[in-house]
Amino acid sequence: MTDYARISRDGLWDNNVVFAQMLALCPTLAVTGTATNGLGMGLATTAVLTVSNVLISAIRKLVSPDVRIPVYVVVIATLVTLVDMALNAWVHQLYKVLGLFIALIVVNCAILGRAESFASKNAVLPSMVDGLMMGLGFTAALVALGGVREIIGSGTLFAQAHLLLGEAFAFLELTLIPGYKGYLLMILPPGGFLALGFLLAGKRVLDRRRAERAARIEAEPAVA
Amino acid sequence: MGLDALHGKLTYQAALLGAFALLTSGALALASKATGPAIEAAAAEDLKQSLTQVLPGQYDNDLTRDTLVLPGPDGEITVYRARKGGQVAAVVFQVQARGYAGPVVSMMGVDRDGKILGVRVINHKETPGLGDKVEPAKGNWIHGFEGRFLGDPAAEKFAVKKDGGVFDQFAGATITPRAVVKSVKAGLEFFGREKARLLDESHSSPAQASGGQNHGGSAS
Numbered sequence: 001m002t003d004y005a006r007i008s009r010d011g012l013w014d015n016n017v018v019f020a021q022m023l024a025l026c027p028t029l030a031v032t033g034t035a036t037n038g039l040g041m042g043l044a045t046t047a048v049l050t051v052s053n054v055l056i057s058a059i060r061k062l063v064s065p066d067v068r069i070p071v072y073v074v075v076i077a078t079l080v081t082l083v084d085m086a087l088n089a090w091v092h093q094l095y096k097v098l099g100l101f102i103a104l105i106v107v108n109c110a111i112l113g114r115a116e117s118f119a120s121k122n123a124v125l126p127s128m129v130d131g132l133m134m135g136l137g138f139t140a141a142l143v144a145l146g147g148v149r150e151i152i153g154s155g156t157l158f159a160q161a162h163l164l165l166g167e168a169f170a171f172l173e174l175t176l177i178p179g180y181k182g183y184l185l186m187i188l189p190p191g192g193f194l195a196l197g198f199l200l201a202g203k204r205v206l207d208r209r210r211a212e213r214a215a216r217i218e219a220e221p222a223v224a
Numbered sequence: 225m226g227l228d229a230l231h232g233k234l235t236y237q238a239a240l241l242g243a244f245a246l247l248t249s250g251a252l253a254l255a256s257k258a259t260g261p262a263i264e265a266a267a268a269e270d271l272k273q274s275l276t277q278v279l280p281g282q283y284d285n286d287l288t289r290d291t292l293v294l295p296g297p298d299g300e301i302t303v304y305r306a307r308k309g310g311q312v313a314a315v316v317f318q319v320q321a322r323g324y325a326g327p328v329v330s331m332m333g334v335d336r337d338g339k340i341l342g343v344r345v346i347n348h349k350e351t352p353g354l355g356d357k358v359e360p361a362k363g364n365w366i367h368g369f370e371g372r373f374l375g376d377p378a379a380e381k382f383a384v385k386k387d388g389g390v391f392d393q394f395a396g397a398t399i400t401p402r403a404v405v406k407s408v409k410a411g412l413e414f415f416g417r418e419k420a421r422l423l424d425e426s427h428s429s430p431a432q433a434s435g436g437q438n439h440g441g442s443a444s
Contacts, residue, residue, distance in 0.1 A: 033354065064231030064240065071244050078248040082255050089259035092266040100349065100356075163361060184395050187354065 002126045011133025017110045018141035018196075019203050024110040028142060029192035031101060033153070036161045038146030039139065041101040046135025048083060048105050049114060052076050053131030056119040063120075072115045080106045098164070110138065141199075148195045153187040155180030270346065275316055277360075278333035278342035279306055283313060294421065296414055303422060312423045314341060315415070321407035324399040325349045328358070332369075332411050336423055343369040343408055348400070355400030365392065365401065374412045382409045 017023050027045075032038045055075055063071050084102045087095040105111070114134055119127040151157055155177035162170040185191050230236040268288070275287050283306035292303045296319075304316040313336060320329040328348040333341035343366055345358045357363035368391060374382065383389025384402045393401045415422060 030351070033351075061227060062240070064237050066231070067237045067241055070241060074244050074248050078252060081252055085255050085259045085263070089262035089266065092269075160362060182395075188396050 002123070004126070004129055007126060007130050008133045011130060011135075012137040012140065016141055017113075017134055017138040018145070019200060021110070021113065023113050024108045024138065025196075027101075027104045027108050028145065029189060029196065030104065032142055032146035032149055032192060032195075033187045034150045034156075034160070035143050035146040035158050036164055037101075038142030038144075039158075039161075040098050040164050041104070042135070042139025042142040044083070044098050044101050045105055045108060045111070045138055046132065048076075048079055049111050049135040049138075050128055050131035052079050052111055053114055053119040053127040054124055055079070056115040057122060057124045057127035060120050068116075068120065069112075072112055072120075076111055076115070077106055094164075110134065145192070145195055145199060148199065149186045149191050151176055152183050152195075153185070153191060154182040274331045274344050274346050275304060275333075277344050278316055278331050279314055280341060283308060284310075287316065292422070294414075294418055301414065305422070305424070312336060315422050317411065317414075318346075319407040319411040319414075321403040321410070323348055323350050323403040324355055324397070325351070328400060328403045328407065330404055330407055330411075332408055334412070334415050337373070338412065338415055338419070339371060339373045340369045340408070340412070342367075343404070345404060350400045351397065354394065354397040357394050357397070358400055358404050363394075365394070366404075368392070369408055374409075374416065379409070382412075 011017075013020075015021060018025070018028050024045075027041060031041045052075065056072060059071075059075075080102065083105075084099075087098065087102065114131060118130045122130070147157055150159065155175065157174040157176055158172040161172040165172075186195065272288065279287070285305075285307045287304040287306055290305045290307065292305065293300050294303060295301070296317075298320070301317050301319075305312045306314045306316070314333055316331060316333045318329060318331055320327045322328075326349045328345060328350065330343055330345045332343045335341055344360065345366065348355070348358070350356050350358070358366055360366050377390045381389050382391075382405065384391050384393040384398060384405055386393050386398050387402065389405065391401065391405050
């Protein structure tokens with residue numbers, strides 16, 4: 001029986017691409033100068049990850065284990081190129097905003113990682129859910145990281161979101177600290193490492209608290 | 225199962241890899257064919273938009289048809305000419321320089337006196353959030369070129385402040401603005417060198433000018 005709740009929890013929190021698997025750190029640190037950029041990269045990756053998981057899962061019985069990696073790489077690279085072309089041709093306005101990120105998706109090892117560790121062993125539907133949830137978890141991580149860096153670095157949140165999501169989402173653009181000069185370090189690459197470190201530490205603390213509470217609840221009836 | 229037995233065979237593996245290479249390149253070829261015209265149309269639309277952005281005002285001709293190809297600092301430059309009453313009033317051309325991550329391509333409009341009408345960065349791969357402030361949607365920096373010419377500032381001051389010039393760099397990103405400034409300066413020098421040909425002054429009648437030598441090719 002496939003446990004979709006388990007898959008979702010894994011993707012979103014327990015086995016989060018960035019915060020637990022520590023994969024895809026290159027694109028993660030590179031684009032999260034603002035929350036908007038994180039969101040764009042996250043959504044583009046989610047789309048590619050979902051489709052790639054479906055494809056890899058569909059061909060899993062055909063591919064012999066000895067040559068699986070080159071096959072996956074070719075499939076993923078083709079997919080990214082197709083997405084790149086399709087966006088460029090049919091949603092050109094969006095492409096102008098996301099175009100910077102799409103080429104970066106090829107180097108995202110999380111996609112190959114999911115192909116290898118999940119899609120190659122599971123049926124199509126669970127693989128799709130896994131891709132979607134891993135992608136959403138990745139998106140959430142990027143938005144969190146981008147948000148922290150943007151707030152500390154320039155005092156805004158979701159700046160230029162209307163370029164990505166359309167004018168209807170202009171309300172997302174907040175200036176949290178008016179007249180703030182900005183703390184450039186957070187926008188620069190070192191800021192990415194700093195913010196990531198603190199977020200990771202925060203997640204560890206939360207996880208440990210939860211584990212301790214669970215252990216206490218389990219221990220109490222035994223004592224009584 | 226039959227398939228599992230095949231998995232270990234070298235011929236099966238080779239055939240599999242070959243089949244995937246063929247399938248995926250076939251898919252890419254098809255996609256390229258299907259999206260090609262749309263991408264070209266979108267690029268042409270972008271070109272038209274960037275032309276009108278760097279050329280404020282009204283002109284009598286279709287710029288995308290009145291082109292001239294001249295040898296520039298790095299390769300051939302396609303020049304789009306805007307006419308008023310048959311006379312070339314302004315020219316638009318592309319310039320580029322190496323940025324942080326590949327070439328930064330800009331479109332610049334120059335009036336017949338050599339004064340910059342506008343500059344727009346149309347293609348770059350700079351770091352999002354840092355170097356991309358050269359885009360007008362993300363900052364006002366690019367408007368700082370308007371009205372400038374070689375002489376205001378003087379050639380040696382036509383650089384970013386870090387290099388002793390007059391143009392701002394961005395905090396954390398000097399390379400991108402430096403590339404844009406450098407390419408714009410090269411563009412102005414190109415204009416100065418080729419002024420006679422650009423402004424079509426060797427021809428007296430506009431009819432002859434728009435007919436004869438202009439079909440040097442418009443593709444770039």
